[in-house]
Amino acid sequence: MRRASTYPSVPLAALCLLLSATRGSAQDLDPRAYVWVPVNATILVAGFAVSHGAVVTDAASPIQDLQASVQTPSLGLARTFPVFGRTGQALVALPYSWAQASGTVTGESRRVDRSGLSDMRVRVSVLLRGGPAATAGEIARASRRAIIGVSVNAVVPTGQYFSDKVINLGTSRWAFKPELAVSYPAGRRWLMDVYAGVWLFTKNDTYYPGTSVRTQKPLSAVQAHLSYNIRPLAWAALDATFYTGGQSTVNGVQNNDRVSNSRVGATIVFPIGQRNAFKIAASTGAVVRSGANFDVLSIGWQRAWLPRPSASTQ
Numbered sequence: 001m002r003r004a005s006t007y008p009s010v011p012l013a014a015l016c017l018l019l020s021a022t023r024g025s026a027q028d029l030d031p032r033a034y035v036w037v038p039v040n041a042t043i044l045v046a047g048f049a050v051s052h053g054a055v056v057t058d059a060a061s062p063i064q065d066l067q068a069s070v071q072t073p074s075l076g077l078a079r080t081f082p083v084f085g086r087t088g089q090a091l092v093a094l095p096y097s098w099a100q101a102s103g104t105v106t107g108e109s110r111r112v113d114r115s116g117l118s119d120m121r122v123r124v125s126v127l128l129r130g131g132p133a134a135t136a137g138e139i140a141r142a143s144r145r146a147i148i149g150v151s152v153n154a155v156v157p158t159g160q161y162f163s164d165k166v167i168n169l170g171t172s173r174w175a176f177k178p179e180l181a182v183s184y185p186a187g188r189r190w191l192m193d194v195y196a197g198v199w200l201f202t203k204n205d206t207y208y209p210g211t212s213v214r215t216q217k218p219l220s221a222v223q224a225h226l227s228y229n230i231r232p233l234a235w236a237a238l239d240a241t242f243y244t245g246g247q248s249t250v251n252g253v254q255n256n257d258r259v260s261n262s263r264v265g266a267t268i269v270f271p272i273g274q275r276n277a278f279k280i281a282a283s284t285g286a287v288v289r290s291g292a293n294f295d296v297l298s299i300g301w302q303r304a305w306l307p308r309p310s311a312s313t314q
Contacts, residue, residue, distance in 0.1 A: 027292070029265045029283050031193060031225035031237035034127060034149035034181045037080050038136040039087055040307045045076040047279075049298035055291065063166065066103035068294075072096065072118060082133035083126050091123045094158070097169050116160030118169050125151035130183075136306050144185040153177040153197075163210035173204040173214075177221070191235075193225040199246070212250050219246035219259070233271035239283065240264050246291075262286045265296075276303050 048071070055066040076093030095118040102111040130147035154177075159170020179197030186192060199219040207214035220243065227237035240262065247258040265283025272278055279300040285293040 027241065027243070027263055027283075027294075027296075028221075029223065029225075029239040029241055029263065029267070029281070030195075031227050031239055031267050032183070032191065032235070033151075033195070034125065034131075034147055034183045034193065035191075036127065036131040036134070036139055036142075036145075036147060037087060037089065038139055038306055039080050039082045039133045041080045042305045043078040043080075043302055044304075045078065045091075045093065045300065045302045046074070047076075047298060047300035048073045049296060051294040051296045053285070053292065053294035055293070063103050063105055066101065068099060068101040068292075070097055070099045070294075072098075076121075085133055087127045087131040087133050089123075089125050091121075093121045095119075095121075097159075099167075099169060101167050112165075112167055114160065114167065114169050116169050117158055119159040119171055120156040122154045122156060123151060125149055144188070146185065147181075147183040149181045149183070151179045151181070151197075153179065161206075163206040164208065166208050171204065172206055174202040176200045189229040191225075191227045191229075193223070193227070195221075195223040197221055207250060213252075214248060214250050216248045217245055217258075220244055227267075230270075233277070234269065236266070236268040238264075238266055239281075240286075257291070259291045260287075261291060261293075275305070276301065 051068075051070040051072070053068070055068060072095045074093050074095035076091055078089060078091040080087060080089045082088065097115070097118045099114045100111070101114075102109070104110070127147055127149045130145045131149070134142070155171070155175040157170055157172050157174060159168070161168045161170035161172040163172070177197045177199045179195055181193065181195040184192045197220075199221065201216040201218075204214045206212075221241060222243070223239070223241045225237050225239050227235050229235045242262045244260045245258065248255045262285070263283050264286045265281060267279065267281040269277055269279045279298075279302075281298045281300075282296065284295045
C-alpha cells in the first residue's frame with residue numbers, strides 16, 4: 001500500500017509552476033517547473049514583471065552607461081496531457097512590454113522609449129521518470145518521488161523590431177533551449193531542483209542598420225532551487241542560476257560579449273481558494289561581467305480547471 005503524502009494534498013500546488021517568468025532567457029529562475037501534475041488540466045496564467053538595471057556593454061560599443069527599465073505584463077495558457085503513459089505539458093505565453101533606456105552615444109546622452117509586443121514563449125515538457133499520467137486523486141494519494149524530466153523552450157520572434165534601431169523589444173530570430181531536469185524530495189517539506197540546458201540561436205539577418213547579419217554562439221545555463229512547503233499549497237524557494245557563452249558576431253566579426261554570469265532570487269507561492277494561486281518572485285545579478293544586470297520583481301496569478309473525476313474514481 002502506498003503511503004499518502006502530506007504535501008501537496010491538492011494538485012493546485014503543483015500547477016503553480018506555471019507562474020514562472022515568461023521572458024525565455026538564460027536568466028530565468030523557475031522553481032518547481034517539473035513537478036507532477038494531473039493530466040487533462042487547463043491553466044490560465046497572468047503575470048506582471050518590472051526589471052531595472054544596467055547593461056554591461058563591450059568597451060568598443062558606441063553605446064555606454066546603458067540603463068533600462070522594462071515593465072512587462074504577460075498572458076499564457078497551458079495544458080497537461082498524457083504522452084505514452086507519462087505526463088506532458090505545453091505552455092504558450094505572450095508578453096507586452098514598455099521599456100525606457102538611456103545611455104551615452106559617442107559622448108552624447110540619449111534616451112529612447114519603446115512599447116509593443118515582446119517575443120512569444122513556448123514550452124513543451126515531459127516527465128520521463130516519476131511522473132506517470134495520473135488524475136488529481138492518484139497524485140494526492142501517491143508518495144513523494146524523484147522526477148526526471150525534459151523540456152524544449154522556444155522564443156518566437158513576435159516582438160516589435162526595427163531593423164534600423166539598436167534597442168528593440170524583439171530579437172528578430174528564433175531561440176531554442178533543450179533542458180534536462182532532476183527534482184528530488186528531501187523529507188516531507190523540502191524539494192531540490194537542478195536543471196541544465198543550452199540556448200541555441202538562429203541568425204538575425206536584418207540587424208542594425210538593417211543590412212547586417214548577427215549570429216550568436218550557444219549559451220549554457222544551469223539552475224538550482226531549494227524549496228520548502230510552508231503548509232499545504234503554499235511554498236517558498238531560494239533560486240540560483242549560472243549561464244555562460246553566447247558570444248555574438250556581426251558580419252563575421254566577433255564581439256567581446258561572451259557572458260559568464262550568475263543570478264540569485266527567491267519565490268513564494270500561496271493559494272487563493274481551490275483553483276487560484278498567487279506568486280511573488282524577485283531576483284538580482286550576483287556576478288555580471290557582460291550583458292543585462294537587472295533587478296527583477298514579478299507577480300503572477302493563475303486559475304486551473306481540472307477534469308471532473310469519473311464515477312469509478314470517486
